[in-house]
Amino acid sequence: MSPLLEVNELQIAFGGVKAVNGLSFSADAGEIVSVIGPNGAGKTSAFNCITGFYKPVSGTVTLDGADITGKRPAVIAATGVTRTFQNLRLFPDLTVLDNVRGGMHLYGGQNFVDALFHTPRYRRSERAYTDEAHRWLDFVGYKGGRGIPVRNLAYGQQRQVEMARAMARKAKLVLLDEPGAGLNHSEKRDLLELCRKIRDLGAAVVLIEHDMGVVMEVSERVVVMNFGREIADGTPDEVKRNPAVIEAYLGKEDEPGPDEAGPGGPERGES
Amino acid sequence: MSENSENVDASRAPRRIGKPASRVSRLFESRQLGWAAFAIAVLFPFVLASNYAMSIGTTAVIFILLASGLNIVVGYCGLLDLGYIAFMAVGAYTSGIISKAWELPILFTIPAVLLMCILAGLVIGGPTLRLRSDYLAIVTLGFGEIIRLTANNLAITGGPSGIYGIPGVSLFGLDLSGPVPYYYFCVVVVALMVLGSARLGKSRLGRAWRFVREDEDAAEAMGIHTYKVKLAAYIFGAIWGGIGGVLFASHLSAISPQSFVFLQSALVLMAVVLGGMGNTRGVVVGAVVISLLPEFLRDMGNLRYVIFGVVLVAVMVLRPQGFWPSRAYEPDLPPAVKDDAGGGPDAPVTTAKGGTP
Ligand SMILES: Nc1ncnc2c1ncn2[C@@H]1O[C@H](COP(=O)(O)OP(=O)(O)O)[C@@H](O)[C@H]1O
Numbered sequence: 001m002s003p004l005l006e007v008n009e010l011q012i013a014f015g016g017v018k019a020v021n022g023l024s025f026s027a028d029a030g031e032i033v034s035v036i037g038p039n040g041a042g043k044t045s046a047f048n049c050i051t052g053f054y055k056p057v058s059g060t061v062t063l064d065g066a067d068i069t070g071k072r073p074a075v076i077a078a079t080g081v082t083r084t085f086q087n088l089r090l091f092p093d094l095t096v097l098d099n100v101r102g103g104m105h106l107y108g109g110q111n112f113v114d115a116l117f118h119t120p121r122y123r124r125s126e127r128a129y130t131d132e133a134h135r136w137l138d139f140v141g142y143k144g145g146r147g148i149p150v151r152n153l154a155y156g157q158q159r160q161v162e163m164a165r166a167m168a169r170k171a172k173l174v175l176l177d178e179p180g181a182g183l184n185h186s187e188k189r190d191l192l193e194l195c196r197k198i199r200d201l202g203a204a205v206v207l208i209e210h211d212m213g214v215v216m217e218v219s220e221r222v223v224v225m226n227f228g229r230e231i232a233d234g235t236p237d238e239v240k241r242n243p244a245v246i247e248a249y250l251g252k253e254d255e256p257g258p259d260e261a262g263p264g265g266p267e268r269g270e271s
Numbered sequence: 272m273s274e275n276s277e278n279v280d281a282s283r284a285p286r287r288i289g290k291p292a293s294r295v296s297r298l299f300e301s302r303q304l305g306w307a308a309f310a311i312a313v314l315f316p317f318v319l320a321s322n323y324a325m326s327i328g329t330t331a332v333i334f335i336l337l338a339s340g341l342n343i344v345v346g347y348c349g350l351l352d353l354g355y356i357a358f359m360a361v362g363a364y365t366s367g368i369i370s371k372a373w374e375l376p377i378l379f380t381i382p383a384v385l386l387m388c389i390l391a392g393l394v395i396g397g398p399t400l401r402l403r404s405d406y407l408a409i410v411t412l413g414f415g416e417i418i419r420l421t422a423n424n425l426a427i428t429g430g431p432s433g434i435y436g437i438p439g440v441s442l443f444g445l446d447l448s449g450p451v452p453y454y455y456f457c458v459v460v461v462a463l464m465v466l467g468s469a470r471l472g473k474s475r476l477g478r479a480w481r482f483v484r485e486d487e488d489a490a491e492a493m494g495i496h497t498y499k500v501k502l503a504a505y506i507f508g509a510i511w512g513g514i515g516g517v518l519f520a521s522h523l524s525a526i527s528p529q530s531f532v533f534l535q536s537a538l539v540l541m542a543v544v545l546g547g548m549g550n551t552r553g554v555v556v557g558a559v560v561i562s563l564l565p566e567f568l569r570d571m572g573n574l575r576y577v578i579f580g581v582v583l584v585a586v587m588v589l590r591p592q593g594f595w596p597s598r599a600y601e602p603d604l605p606p607a608v609k610d611d612a613g614g615g616p617d618a619p620v621t622t623a624k625g626g627t628p
């Protein structure tokens with residue numbers, strides 16, 4: 001059986017900058033694949049190509065065997081892809097619950113006529129939206145107020161809400177762009193646990209993360225990117241020993257161990 | 272505009288965390304308030320029933336309808352529309368032309384009005400809603416002028432002198448064209464339309480509008496086809512404006528291009544912004560203030576426009592989010608639902624694997 005997500009020779013350029021330059025990798029249902037690489041390696045751009053925010057110049061993205069390359073983000077989302085953003089992209093003036101309801105738009109369950117006449121269908125679906133929103137907030141371990149605007153929340157809580165919103169999409173493929181950025185140690189532990197929980201629901205999780213400790217601990221597979229393409233792809237142990245990775249990360253000196261590259265990771269590999 | 276109000280909110284944010292709604296704000300959120308407003312509108316003719324007062328009242332009520340329609344576009348969805356009055360013109364001319372040409376009761380023209388408004392919404396929204404919002408403002412401004420100039424130059428619309436003798440409303444053989452009956456007719460229609468726009472705002476579609484307003488990219492990532500959602504807001508706005516046009520045409524029995532100048536669009540927009548974008552109650556208050564304030568200042572002659580302007584500027588400086596901005600709060604959960612959370616999320620993903628749309 002072919003993998004759930006298959007990225008093949010993906011390319012995108014901005015002016016002269018080839019942000020993604022022939023990237024190929026895959027991810028299977030029920031596994032966590034980490035994408036690591038120096039800042040500017042093209043990780044976020046790759047996510048944007050996969051989710052349709054950038055139109056790749058060439059290459060293909062397939063999900064469950066269906067070609068989704070270059071489709072509109074909403075269309076790609078509807079095929080079962082969800083994501084978080086590197087710089088939180090919440091709906092700041094809306095409540096926590098409404099933000100999570102944002103992930104449920106495709107559930108349907110009511111149309112505007114139902115809304116205008118408050119039909120039983122409308123009431124039922126609104127109740128279902130609310131119940132589900134609470135469930136997903138519980139799922140991510142969110143403890144704060146739920147009826148207040150997200151802009152009032154602490155950063156870590158906002159991250160959780162974004163996670164709950166992404167999960168509420170019930171997607172097959174979950175793309176997390178540096179979900180651990182800016183979190184403290186214990187929040188990061190929780191995030192690790194959460195990633196495992198998501199994987200155990202049967203989704204494929206693709207995770208961009210700088211913290212090597214996290215990456216080595218949680219991933220089934222690691223894809224190392226540099227200059228817009230993968231330079232290594234394998235289990236954490238294989239990747240750790242890969243000479244190309246060692247070179248990219250440490251300038252041919254030593255193995256990157258769990259405790260060597262801190263958050264923020266190796267900066268600006270190429271510039 | 273929206274960024275400005277965001278900043279204001281952000282500076283207030285820390286004080287608001289977890290704070291339960293005060294008694295006053297609970298009063299402002301209460302459901303009875305809508306009924307109270309309705310009661311005031313119903314009782315008004317018992318206080319003042321001169322033809323003049325009824326005419327002002329009817330105009331104000333129609334203005335409320337326009338503001339609640341524009342609120343869908345600007346307040347909910349965040350699309351700046353500077354030519355909203357064009358939809359009112361489409362509604363007014365459609366019903367005026369048809370009711371005169373075929374001697375139809377004016378209410379029978381409503382299906383045609385709806386059709387024309389939806390068409391107008393598609394024609395103007397279709398190409399422009401793909402643009403970023405600043406372009407949209409300019410294009411809608413142009414559209415408003417095009418509609419007015421078209422009406423000014425076509426024979427069927429009566430050119431600059433417009434259309435006369437548009438019939439009043441009669442319902443089930445009951446003549447409602449007198450000042451007081453027509454006022455009541457408008458109050459009922461507008462109350463229903465305002466309720467409708469408020470309900471739309473609290474639905475799945477209404478949430479999608481707000482998601483688009485808040486962050487278009489995030490909305491897309493959640494599977495919301497932002498273009499379609501914006502077009503829907505535009506079409507609903509067009510319908511509300513078109514119905515406003517029908518009420519307007521029947522009220523004055525004559526329409527001409529001068530009724531649909533840019534100033535009118537600006538006034539409706541002002542009602543929305545002043546009242547509080549996205550909050551139906553605020554928008555209703557804004558519409559009442561904008562339509563009645565000049566009347567209260569009538570004794571002052573032309574100075575009233577100056578005072579009107581000063582009041583508006585003062586409000587926008589002192590309270591840029593409007594009198595009564597929409598306030599995103601809702602109750603936290605009754606614990607009963609939280610209890611069975613354990614198995615919850617498992618089910619959804621299993622269904623998702625089966626291909627949730
Ligand atoms: N929208 C854009 N416009 C121009 N350049 C971009 C854009 N997005 C990314 N880039 C460039 O592409 C390169 C890769 O960036 P990015 O994908 O954000 O890397 P990473 O997420 O790995 O840090 C960078 O040089 C960045 O400046």
Ligand SMILES: [Mg+2]
Pocket residue numbers: 043044045086
């Ligand atoms: Mg990045």
